[in-house]
Amino acid sequence: MPSIELPDRLLSLYTAELKERNGSYVIEIPSRELQQGDLQHEETYKIALLPAVTAKNEPDQIQDNPKPPIQKGDVRVVEIVTIGQQGDGIAKVERGYVVIVPETEVGDKVAVEITNVTENFALGEVTSGRSNREQ
Incomplete structure (x- = not known):
């Protein structure tokens, strides 16, 4: 399978089963996806469906709990998009992964x-x- 390039603006990534319900097909979104704050109830989103990978060691396999897209010691340029409950800045990188940046x-x-x-x-x-405080 070819590698899949994921955009920086990806809000959610998980595996789900396509189910038939009352003559339609439904993909259920786990509640944790809304609890993390990237998705909002009653909003409209674009989705992409990818085939499931069956080989256990397939490198392109998408997992329910993928590894964080960054590691300790990495240096990234980020834009603060919101302020958290403790007053720290919050940025998001690949797959909507949160980076908390004080001050x-x-x-x-x-x-x-x-x-x-x-x-x-x-x-x-x-x-x-x-x-922005320095400007």
Whole structure:
């Protein structure tokens, strides 16, 4: 199978079964996808359907819990898109993966070094960049 290029704006990625229900076909979206905040109830989204991969060791296999797209020590340029409950800036990278960046504001474009990586989010420290507060 050829490799699949995923856009940076991908909001969700998971495996689901196509089911028949009342004369239509339905793909159920797990509630965790809405709880993570990228998807909103009653909104419209574009979707892409990819064939399931059956080989256990197939490198292109899409998993329910893919590995984080970044690693500790990586340096990324990100744009802060929102502010979290603790007041830290939040950026998103591939597959909508969250990077929390303290002392930033919405619209800041900064280079960050990833200091901690978990399954659901990473923490980053600003190494350089432009802050809206400085303008």
